[in-house]
Amino acid sequence: MRHFDLEMNDLKKKLVDMASLVQEMIKISVDEIVKRDESLSKEVFIREREANLTEIIVDDTCLKLIALNQPVGADLRFITSAMKINSDLERMGDEAVNICEIGLNLLKYPELKPLIDIPKMASAVTIMVKDSIESFNLSDAELANTVLTKDDEVDELKRIVFKDLLQFMTNTSDQTTLSRAVDLMLIAKSLERLGDHATNIAEDVIFMVHGKDIRHIKSI
Amino acid sequence: MRHFDLEMNDLKKKLVDMASLVQEMIKISVDEIVKRDESLSKEVFIREREANLTEIIVDDTCLKLIALNQPVGADLRFITSAMKINSDLERMGDEAVNICEIGLNLLKYPELKPLIDIPKMASAVTIMVKDSIESFNLSDAELANTVLTKDDEVDELKRIVFKDLLQFMTNTSDQTTLSRAVDLMLIAKSLERLGDHATNIAEDVIFMVHGKDIRHIKSI
Numbered sequence: 001m002r003h004f005d006l007e008m009n010d011l012k013k014k015l016v017d018m019a020s021l022v023q024e025m026i027k028i029s030v031d032e033i034v035k036r037d038e039s040l041s042k043e044v045f046i047r048e049r050e051a052n053l054t055e056i057i058v059d060d061t062c063l064k065l066i067a068l069n070q071p072v073g074a075d076l077r078f079i080t081s082a083m084k085i086n087s088d089l090e091r092m093g094d095e096a097v098n099i100c101e102i103g104l105n106l107l108k109y110p111e112l113k114p115l116i117d118i119p120k121m122a123s124a125v126t127i128m129v130k131d132s133i134e135s136f137n138l139s140d141a142e143l144a145n146t147v148l149t150k151d152d153e154v155d156e157l158k159r160i161v162f163k164d165l166l167q168f169m170t171n172t173s174d175q176t177t178l179s180r181a182v183d184l185m186l187i188a189k190s191l192e193r194l195g196d197h198a199t200n201i202a203e204d205v206i207f208m209v210h211g212k213d214i215r216h217i218k219s220i
Numbered sequence: 221m222r223h224f225d226l227e228m229n230d231l232k233k234k235l236v237d238m239a240s241l242v243q244e245m246i247k248i249s250v251d252e253i254v255k256r257d258e259s260l261s262k263e264v265f266i267r268e269r270e271a272n273l274t275e276i277i278v279d280d281t282c283l284k285l286i287a288l289n290q291p292v293g294a295d296l297r298f299i300t301s302a303m304k305i306n307s308d309l310e311r312m313g314d315e316a317v318n319i320c321e322i323g324l325n326l327l328k329y330p331e332l333k334p335l336i337d338i339p340k341m342a343s344a345v346t347i348m349v350k351d352s353i354e355s356f357n358l359s360d361a362e363l364a365n366t367v368l369t370k371d372d373e374v375d376e377l378k379r380i381v382f383k384d385l386l387q388f389m390t391n392t393s394d395q396t397t398l399s400r401a402v403d404l405m406l407i408a409k410s411l412e413r414l415g416d417h418a419t420n421i422a423e424d425v426i427f428m429v430h431g432k433d434i435r436h437i438k439s440i
Contacts, residue, residue: 063296070290076283083300084307169398175390182386182405189409
């Protein structure tokens, strides 16, 4: 295997590791809320530092790969896609931190009510994240395409969560109860955004594989 | 001037134009709500299509610049930063569309109450966006640094908007009133996110100028 190919494999591995880290962050931050275990938050914060560091390393690796090897075509697309995916992954980590911080606030009070469809949203988003990275790892545009479809499902779940919470809010004038309902809405919003990032990654993978820009088109 | 330099200038111009477009989208979407003029929404949608198209053109320009000129050092950093800024700008356009769509919903009902600090938040964010692009255009890392400072101000305004709206929500059990208060919260959230994107751009500019990655450090 050429030295360049080894380095490209190493870059791919770094990104897949970064993605695992971010998947863990999402899982732990949702667990914190579902299990009402605030000690989990520090697990998220530890991984955030690691994700931030990895982002910088991956970016630096990409710049060096371009500068030293002057790639063109599919190789160049792979590297620039890696830079974009890297940036999405880091922002996904930020969303997990967001969820985790709102969770810490929520855990100060008794449970509001069953978390309605939030765990369901979290499961759907987790599949999107997993599949988007898997599609990158395998250069599988078909799998990437399933991620785009799944995004509609997440958006619909968010709509239902908002509707249910709004209904719930009409039955109280207690400020901490209202505040907790708003917090759950913000968590749903963060989950929706995680789905959007997974969609961005999937679109990058399709571009990387086909050299065709499908952003702003609903499906290929 | 070398052919390559002309092409780099052209890339810079394309991005600055894209930024103007996005600034217009933000301004119009906030005006729609402040002036209660739903006809403005179509102005936002027209510009969204243009921004989506420009994003693809800028990305393509960047890939060709790398493939045909094999730049290194500052030139390579400029091009990869341009790709990242391009992506942030497009997502800022999406946030403006978001604000605009929530606005359309709000305008179905009478005005909830004065918009509290939302117009103030919008002004602060507009300055951040303007300065982040100006700092890119002038390769001015110092100006980029002021954007990072301003982000704290926007976050604080968002906190106040949320607090005021929550207070307001305790005095009603009417579902459409609650729904409008939630909509205003979501608009504040979108404005906060616009500030985050401007911060990302400012960080990219600092990296581009100094070759130093300052992400995840509060200030240089």
